[in-house]
Amino acid sequence: MSSEHTFLQxxxxxxxxTGKLSVTGNIDFHVNCDASTLEFWLHRDLKITELxxxxxxxxxxxxxxxxxxxxxxxxxxxxxxxxxxxQDDRVSFSINYSGCLGIITEWETNRLTPEWVE
Numbered sequence: 377m378s379s380e381h382t383f384l385q386x387x388x389x390x391x392x393x394t395g396k397l398s399v400t401g402n403i404d405f406h407v408n409c410d411a412s413t414l415e416f417w418l419h420r421d422l423k424i425t426e427l428x429x430x431x432x433x434x435x436x437x438x439x440x441x442x443x444x445x446x447x448x449x450x451x452x453x454x455x456x457x458x459x460x461x462x463q464d465d466r467v468s469f470s471i472n473y474s475g476c477l478g479i480i481t482e483w484e485t486n487r488l489t490p491e492w493v494e
Contacts, residue, residue: 382406392490397422398474407467412460414467415440417450422475424453429469433458449477 386401399422407414418424418437427435433456440452461467 395476396474397477398472400470400472402468402470404466404468406464407461408463410460410462412457414455414457416453416455417447418453418473419475419477420449420451421477422473424471424473426472427455427469429467431457431459431461431467432469 382403382405384401384403386399386403389398390396417440420437424435424437435453435455437451437453440450442448442450455469457467
């Protein structure tokens with residue numbers, strides 16, 4: 377694996393009174409295996425308004441198999457690459473997303489209220 381680090385530059389705005397969350401930023405990392413598609417988990421109530429990068433072809437959010445009980449509120453963000461990457465190749469993209477986290481589940485994760493932010 378590359379000795380270079382993953383770089384996340386995310387600007388996050390939280391409004392506990394309304395439950396609104398908005399994020400703009402850049403993600404830069406080296407993949408740990410060959411891939412033509414990247415997968416990330418994202419809260420289902422957050423909507424992507426922009427996702428772009430030199431090797432980004434398209435993206436979609438869809439329901440995925442939940443392997444951890446506290447992730448029932450998540451969807452899988454699948455990013456299709458224009459060109460497949462090999463292990464240790466660098467991938468960079470910018471992303472903007474926002475939404476209201478809303479419903480609190482039994483695990484009480486992803487909470488954004490006037491009393492509590494998690």
